[in-house]
Amino acid sequence: EVYTAMTDIGRLLTTEGEMIRAVENYIIAQESKLEKLRRDVYEMERVHDEAARSPEAFLGNPINTFLLVKRLTVDWTDLQNIMTDDSMGKAMLNNLTSMADFLHWPDEEDLNGVAVALMRLQDTYNLDTSQLARGHIYGKRQAYRELTAADCFELGRQSYNGGDHYHTMLWMNEALKRQEMESNKTVDHADILEYLAFSTYMQGNVRQALKLTNELLVERPNHQRAQGNKVYYEETLQAQLAKKRGEDGATMDEEAVEKGYTVTENAEVASDWQRERRAYERLCRGEGSVPNSISKKLDCFYKHGPSDFLRISPVKTEVVHIDPTVSIYYDILSDKEIAVIKELATPMFKRATVQNYKTGELETASYRISKSSWLKHGDHKVVAGVNHRIESITGLTMDTAEELQVANYGIGGHYEPHFDYARREEKDAFKSLGTGNRIATFLFYMSDVEAGGATVFPYINLSLWPKKGAAAFWYNLHPSGEGDTLTRHAACPVLVGTKWVSNKWIHERGQEFRRPCTLDYNTL
Numbered sequence: 292e293v294y295t296a297m298t299d300i301g302r303l304l305t306t307e308g309e310m311i312r313a314v315e316n317y318i319i320a321q322e323s324k325l326e327k328l329r330r331d332v333y334e335m336e337r338v339h340d341e342a343a344r345s346p347e348a349f350l351g352n353p354i355n356t357f358l359l360v361k362r363l364t365v366d367w368t369d370l371q372n373i374m375t376d377d378s379m380g381k382a383m384l385n386n387l388t389s390m391a392d393f394l395h396w397p398d399e400e401d402l403n404g405v406a407v408a409l410m411r412l413q414d415t416y417n418l419d420t421s422q423l424a425r426g427h428i429y430g431k432r433q434a435y436r437e438l439t440a441a442d443c444f445e446l447g448r449q450s451y452n453g454g455d456h457y458h459t460m461l462w463m464n465e466a467l468k469r470q471e472m473e474s475n476k477t478v479d480h481a482d483i484l485e486y487l488a489f490s491t492y493m494q495g496n497v498r499q500a501l502k503l504t505n506e507l508l509v510e511r512p513n514h515q516r517a518q519g520n521k522v523y524y525e526e527t528l529q530a531q532l533a534k535k536r537g538e539d540g541a542t543m544d545e546e547a548v549e550k551g552y553t554v555t556e557n558a559e560v561a562s563d564w565q566r567e568r569r570a571y572e573r574l575c576r577g578e579g580s581v582p583n584s585i586s587k588k589l590d591c592f593y594k595h596g597p598s599d600f601l602r603i604s605p606v607k608t609e610v611v612h613i614d615p616t617v618s619i620y621y622d623i624l625s626d627k628e629i630a631v632i633k634e635l636a637t638p639m640f641k642r643a644t645v646q647n648y649k650t651g652e653l654e655t656a657s658y659r660i661s662k663s664s665w666l667k668h669g670d671h672k673v674v675a676g677v678n679h680r681i682e683s684i685t686g687l688t689m690d691t692a693e694e695l696q697v698a699n700y701g702i703g704g705h706y707e708p709h710f711d712y713a714r715r716e717e718k719d720a721f722k723s724l725g726t727g728n729r730i731a732t733f734l735f736y737m738s739d740v741e742a743g744g745a746t747v748f749p750y751i752n753l754s755l756w757p758k759k760g761a762a763a764f765w766y767n768l769h770p771s772g773e774g775d776t777l778t779r780h781a782a783c784p785v786l787v788g789t790k791w792v793s794n795k796w797i798h799e800r801g802q803e804f805r806r807p808c809t810l811d812y813n814t815l
């Protein structure tokens with residue numbers, strides 16, 4: 292007990308002094324914590340208000356979308372950590388958690404999805420990393436702020452987790468540049484170096500990887516993984532040097548063959564794919580042009596048939612390619628009809644799937660990213676009207692056609708090169724329908740797209756730019772029923788804005804007298 296002697300009570304003053312200091316320190320800590328929270332939330336509020344004024348316009352910029360998802364994942368985790376070390380903060384977080392049913396929280400997968408989409412845009416549209424980090428996209432809309440070193444680091448980390456060392460290097464280099472210029476550092480220099488060094492090694496530049504690892508070791512001499520990597524990189528360099536000196540004369544190819552790889556075959560497969568990829572990306576950027584021999588035969592006119600309806604109300608038609616014939620029809624959907632279709636389709640939206648022709652299962656795939664749903668003839672008079680219009684314009688029956696598919700592509704949304712028709716090995720795809728193959732495609736554009744989002748045909752050098760209210764039409768099959776390989780096409784990633792389309796896939800059955808078949812592969 293202390294109350295019995297003055298000396299002991301005197302010591303209590305020391306205790307009290309400590310207590311006061313502790314509480315004061317607590318207040319200072321809380322205040323600086325609150326100050327940080329206040330600064331963060333104030334900034335978030337400012338951006339949020341700007342976004343809420345026009346969400347489509349704001350989120351039409353991929354950098355803004357990435358930053359929003361990052362705020363709701365990485366930044367939110369940081370904020371929660373600050374808030375959970377006191378009970379008031381905990382209570383508030385519990386409150387937020389109990390609202391889980393009606394709040395949407397993006398997760399790590401979403402963050403990865405937007406990061407991957409950004410990389411796709413960067414590759415397809417040749418976007419420069421520094422320009423992107425500055426928020427510039429194609430000279431189009433500007434992001435609301437530049438990326439910090441931590442943002443670039445996050446993009447690098449996401450690429451790294453996906454095993455994409457090429458983009459890890461690009462973004463970690465950018466993070467490094469930005470970090471060195473930041474007065475308030477948003478990320479540790481050494482953390483960037485660690486990722487950068489390893490990805491540089493994975494990309495084959497051992498010398499540079501070693502240099503970066505040495506830099507890292509200057510900053511963090513006890514970093515164990517870096518110590519291990521340093522030894523390994525040095526040994527690898529030695530071995531490479533020895534090889535160059537001819538001590539081991541085997542070429543890479545010879546070694547690969549020894550290990551059982553068939554080098555040339557792989558190279559051929561890769562180059563077919565690469566050729567298509569290059570053509571696809573070039574067309575997405577609008578760099579393709581139809582040769583003169585074809586363009587001089589192209590035409591535009593008012594289409595007055597085949598149905599009586601078109602005699603009264605002709606359709607503005609542009610033929611943009613001959614063999615396969617690709618036509619564009621303008622102003623065939625009104626803004627009102629488009630609004631109705633979007634409204635009907637949106638509540639039923641699901642991530643688009645593709646059919647695995649081996650298992651027959653529908654599955655999601657990274658090469659098709661959009662949300663879509665199907666509208667039946669009887670769902671609304673607008674849908675019925677649309678079906679009639681396609682029948683009037685094409686002269687083909689809609690009785691055997693698929694329902695109207697409505698699709699929306701977000702930032703980076705795309706559909707890589709594909710055929711709409713089922714090929715021989717996939718011929719069971721539509722078997723259960725009993726309506727034959729997809730003879731033709733009628734593709735409505737239900738929005739303009741600010742940048743990107745073209746429909747491209749890599750083998751005929753054709754890019755179609757979405758125009759609200761217009762539609763594209765082509766036959767997927769030759770009159771013989773054989774698939775027309777030149778109709779292979781793709782939906783380019785949306786760069787800025789959003790893209791809405793709807794598809795009507797018309798089938799073979801019922802068209803026998805409308806588009807008679809021939810034995811000859813080519814005649815129409």
Ligand SMILES: O=C(O)CCC(=O)C(=O)O
Binds near residue numbers: 734744
């Ligand atoms: O959206 C586009 O431009 C094309 C879509 C497409 O090819 C498809 O859904 O099959």
Ligand SMILES: [Fe+2]
Binds near residue numbers: 709710711780
């Ligand atoms: Fe398609």
